[in-house]
Amino acid sequence: MNAGRRKVGFLVFDGVKPLDFVGPAEVFSEANLTTDAYELRFYSPSGENVTTSMGLRIGVDGAAADSGPLDTAIIPGSEMAPAVFDDRSLREAIMRLAGQARRVASICSGAFGLAATGLLDGHSATTHWKFADVLAARYPRVAVDAERIFTRHGQIYTSAGVAAGIDLALSLVEEDLGADVARSVAQHLLVYMRRSGGQSQFSTALKLPAPRTRIAQAVASYISDDPTRPTSITTLAAHVNVSTRHLTRVIRDELGVTAAAYITSLRLELALNQLESGMTVAEAAAAAGFASASALRRAFHARYRTTPSEYQRRFRSSSEDRAPAL
Incomplete structure (x- = not known):
């Protein structure tokens, strides 16, 4: 295994929305076809396999507590947000991955998970527009910007709905490997090179x-x-x-x-x-x-x-x- 690979850990859990983690994972996986830059790993709070929101069973590599150091931790969302993130074991798993990672990113309603653990306090953040008002009301210390596709504050990133997770992942690849690699990934996935993080979420x-x-x-x-x-x-x-x-x-x-x-x-x-x-x-x-x-x-x-x-x-x-x- 390439010792220089960046380890990307995805936290999955019962009720997770598949496209929230599959979309970004495909971006990193596509980058590997030419760069072999990323090692993808999937974790659950307990290390047990999980069932997604569409009933799909997902196997995992282990428990979040056993992830070891990560370059990037990805927290996907769920249609059951925000209640799903009230689960103590899920919040602890988020903290464990975040504590081991150089940078942390949420996809869609995964922002509730970051907010629930205090990681977004005092930061600007976004989520899918349909969750934005609830996120702002529940976590007043978070500056929710429902217009943005994705945000960055230091090494903490948040993104809006499904497609925006791909935009954010492309942005991370561009940050890591340069615009040419990110452009190549976008071309193969048939998506835009990268929409600006400030672009409006909807027409x-x-x-x-x-x-x-x-x-x-x-x-x-x-x-x-x-x-x-x-x-x-x-x-x-x-x-x-x-x-x-x-x-x-x-x-x-x-x-x-x-x-x-x-x-x-x-x-x-x-x-x-x-x-x-x-x-x-x-x-x-x-x-x-x-x-x-x-x-x-x-x-x-x-x-x-x-x-x-x-x-x-x-x-x-x-x-x-x-x-x-x-």
């Missing part, structure tokens, strides 16, 4: 609540049909035949945002698609209805914590490199 259309009333539905439809056309609260009010004051209240109550914020969000989604299709930043800004490329850059950075050019570079680094040679 604007899914994030905003569905409009309930006829007025809100008409406004949402009007904006969605063509986000690029000049739109103001006055033109929207005229379209649905109500006063601007009444419409402002309806949009706020129904959609939870201002009309301007809603329009900007839809335009950002459109610009994202245009950038992925190969348009320049200026072209994407015009196609999405932004007044200028600078306006797009400001809005893009505020929402995704990266620039349009950087996003496009990452998108192209995976999609173009995967294209077959002609």
Whole structure:
């Protein structure tokens, strides 16, 4: 066995979500095809085999207490969170692995496990958006950021749902072995090179609540049909035949945002698609209805914590490199 391999320990337990540990494990395993850099080991709190959330039986290499030194400890999540992490033996297993590891990462609701042991106190962290409010309420000393795909504070990492665990694993491979290796892994797994950790977890259309009333539905439809056309609260009010004051209240109550914020969000989604299709930043800004490329850059950075050019570079680094040679 290669003595220089980095030992990655995955903690599995009854009720664990398979994709939360299989996805990241595949990233490290794929890296081994060209680098032989990682040794993957799977542990349970007691050393007994476990049953996943889908009923799949998983064999383990031993108990967390017997793991020995690790380079990386991975704590996956469960649909039964947060209650599953109230189990004392599971929390002790997390502490044992974390205490033996150079760095620790949680996947999805595995953040509850890190939070339950105090490892996230005073840190920024993320989890799947559907668990974010519960995580924040249960652990007020954790700065929960439901927008981010993954976070890092020192040697502690957290990530959002299933696909974000792959993003985080690719980031760790890039950190260990460089961008070329990470890019090669992404190409073979047919995923992006790496989405920026600050990228939003979900699209604007899914994030905003569905409009309930006829007025809100008409406004949402009007904006969605063509986000690029000049739109103001006055033109929207005229379209649905109500006063601007009444419409402002309806949009706020129904959609939870201002009309301007809603329009900007839809335009950002459109610009994202245009950038992925190969348009320049200026072209994407015009196609999405932004007044200028600078306006797009400001809005893009505020929402995704990266620039349009950087996003496009990452998108192209995976999609173009995967294209077959002609």
